[in-house]
Amino acid sequence: GIQVEQSPPDLILQEGANSTLRCNFSDSVNNLQWFHQNPWGQLINLFYIPSGTKQNGRLSATTVATERYSLLYISSSQTTDSGVYFCAALNQAGTALIFGKGTTLSVSS
Amino acid sequence: DGGITQSPKYLFRKEGQNVTLSCEQNLNHDAMYWYRQDPGQGLRLIYYSQIVNDFQKGDIAEGYSVSREKKESFPLTVTSAQKNPTAFYLCASSWWNTEAFFGQGTRLTVV
Numbered sequence: 001g002i003q004v005e006q007s008p009p010d011l012i013l014q015e016g017a018n019s020t021l022r023c024n025f026s027d028s029v030n031n032l033q034w035f036h037q038n039p040w041g042q043l044i045n046l047f048y049i050p051s052g053t054k055q056n057g058r059l060s061a062t063t064v065a066t067e068r069y070s071l072l073y074i075s076s077s078q079t080t081d082s083g084v085y086f087c088a089a090l091n092q093a094g095t096a097l098i099f100g101k102g103t104t105l106s107v108s109s
Numbered sequence: 110d111g112g113i114t115q116s117p118k119y120l121f122r123k124e125g126q127n128v129t130l131s132c133e134q135n136l137n138h139d140a141m142y143w144y145r146q147d148p149g150q151g152l153r154l155i156y157y158s159q160i161v162n163d164f165q166k167g168d169i170a171e172g173y174s175v176s177r178e179k180k181e182s183f184p185l186t187v188t189s190a191q192k193n194p195t196a197f198y199l200c201a202s203s204w205w206n207t208e209a210f211f212g213q214g215t216r217l218t219v220v
Contacts, residue, residue, distance in 0.1 A: 041146075042214060045208065045211075048208040088152075095140075096157045097154075099144075100151055101150060
């Protein structure tokens with residue numbers, strides 16, 4: 001089945017810095033999502049982005065489906081951005097999302 | 110409000126006991142999913158259902174069972190056959206092949 005790999009596994013930033021998180025997937029996908037897991041464990045939808053580029057405030061994402069990767073950009077990071085960021089790709093059967101292991105982001109003031 | 114509701118938030122299970130986790134959605138989604146998350150890990154798929162009265166095993170279905178008698182509901186039973194059930198359980202739903210949304214999760218602990 002499809003494999004999803006995220007990098008880096010951990011990222012430590014000062015407040016105000018920019019960062020790029022990467023997600024590679026092993027096969028073509030119909031669906032790719034980025035999530036932020038908050039301290040209480042809930043997964044917050046950031047982007048649904050099978051291809052192209054989207055922006056939402058300080059966050060943006062780009063998926064290049066033909067090259068099998070997606071990038072999440074965080075600009076002017078804030079302490080509230082801390083947490084775990086997951087990308088997930090829909091498997092080829094179209095039946096369920098397969099998750100990467102996440103990137104743990106720590107932003108200090 | 111539309112969304113996915115999981116209950117309870119916290120659940121304690123004794124050895125050899127079956128417990129059932131609830132997941133309800135009012136988004137009129139066809140597909141529903143159960144995932145398990147262990148500390149420091151990503152999410153692994155337990156079961157999924159694309160339509161009422163039908164469900165399929167995911168990657169780690171052993172020791173778990175589900176039912177899908179109603180479109181809105183997809184309960185997960187953790188049976189005594191699951192040897193290491195302590196984990197965080199997340200339920201999700203989606204339209205077919207589109208964006209998925211998650212509930213707030215249930216933390217299960219064996220005591």
